[in-house]
Amino acid sequence: MDVIKQMLTGKLVEGYMPMQMLFELGSFALLFIGAFYFLGKNGIKVNKLAQATGLFVFSILYFTYRIYPPIPFSVRAIYATMTLIGIFMWVSSTEESWKDFRKPIIAVADANTAITKMIRTVVVVLLPFLVGFMGYNSMKPNVDEPIELRTVHPAPPASTKVHGKTFVLQTASSPYRVDDAGKYSDTIQKTHIDGNPWDEKAPPYLQYVREGGQIFFQNCHFCHGDNLNGRGMFAFAFNPIPANFTDPGTIAQLQETFVFWRVSKGGIGLPREGFPWASVMPPWEQHLTVDEIWKVILFEYWHTGYYPRTWD
Numbered sequence: 001m002d003v004i005k006q007m008l009t010g011k012l013v014e015g016y017m018p019m020q021m022l023f024e025l026g027s028f029a030l031l032f033i034g035a036f037y038f039l040g041k042n043g044i045k046v047n048k049l050a051q052a053t054g055l056f057v058f059s060i061l062y063f064t065y066r067i068y069p070p071i072p073f074s075v076r077a078i079y080a081t082m083t084l085i086g087i088f089m090w091v092s093s094t095e096e097s098w099k100d101f102r103k104p105i106i107a108v109a110d111a112n113t114a115i116t117k118m119i120r121t122v123v124v125v126l127l128p129f130l131v132g133f134m135g136y137n138s139m140k141p142n143v144d145e146p147i148e149l150r151t152v153h154p155a156p157p158a159s160t161k162v163h164g165k166t167f168v169l170q171t172a173s174s175p176y177r178v179d180d181a182g183k184y185s186d187t188i189q190k191t192h193i194d195g196n197p198w199d200e201k202a203p204p205y206l207q208y209v210r211e212g213g214q215i216f217f218q219n220c221h222f223c224h225g226d227n228l229n230g231r232g233m234f235a236f237a238f239n240p241i242p243a244n245f246t247d248p249g250t251i252a253q254l255q256e257t258f259v260f261w262r263v264s265k266g267g268i269g270l271p272r273e274g275f276p277w278a279s280v281m282p283p284w285e286q287h288l289t290v291d292e293i294w295k296v297i298l299f300e301y302w303h304t305g306y307y308p309r310t311w312d
């Protein structure tokens, strides 16, 4: 029931997002097409090319701003291509609509009126410039430093040994992500996301968050920033730069035990794929206890509002 309530308020609910997205996009497309059909019936004809452009622009905006966590550009490009194919199938579905779609393009090419003549002249003059500009851009020598290909999230080992204790990454869990009775809880963060860790009567989970915050500001904020956005005062001296935890590409994509392994071993403990080993992330097992590491991670998730990935 909770899920349906969240959906009705327009929230994207984890686990249902692909279905929600398809449903929303489908409804919007139908609404769009329906509206133009209705307008057409009432004598206001909107040209098919304009309709198609509108639908395409809308879908781009939808993919960019509605979907969360944000989709990378390369994937958005694939979605846009698929949308374009769909739109083409729609406009070419009947002879009549295909003719309507081509009409403005052919009118510009024929240039029988003053306006179309003007548009054609502008296009004919601008096109070579555009091609020239693209050619220039691709030939221009590049003065940026070469890109270092590096796996940011290398495959983790099956288990990791910290302070003499072995943690199996698949089965271990944070001893501090617990409900008031001290039992591990996936939902405790959600319950206390707006809670006050400084409240003396705060539940155990929030007390651990507070302790984690203190560890963070004693050790991590120099690099990872006091907003956890990777812009600490030392951050810009390093390449790769410290991880930005508010970015959906870092801890939001990781299991809590993965983060535990990464924090314990630091840049030095990165496996082969993490090459070149230029990461200055310190191996925190040399400075913090196991408990402190779990707590600081708890704090990072609480503060950013992201949840650790689970083994789904």
Ligand code: HEC
Pocket: 152, 153, 215, 216, 219, 220, 221, 222, 223, 224, 234, 238, 240, 241, 242, 243, 249, 250, 251, 259, 262, 263, 266, 267, 279, 280, 281, 282, 284, 296, 297
């Ligand atoms: C000297 C600077 C520095 C300090 C201090 C530092 N880090 Fe980092 N950290 C980095 C850099 C640089 C990276 C990114 C490069 C990499 O992936 O190793 C990183 C990456 C990470 C990652 C990996 C994120 C990912 O997406 O894989 C985590 C988690 C992390 N740090 C947690 C911490 C915690 C917790 C502390 C404090 C206990 C801390 N860091 C202190 C520099 C630092």
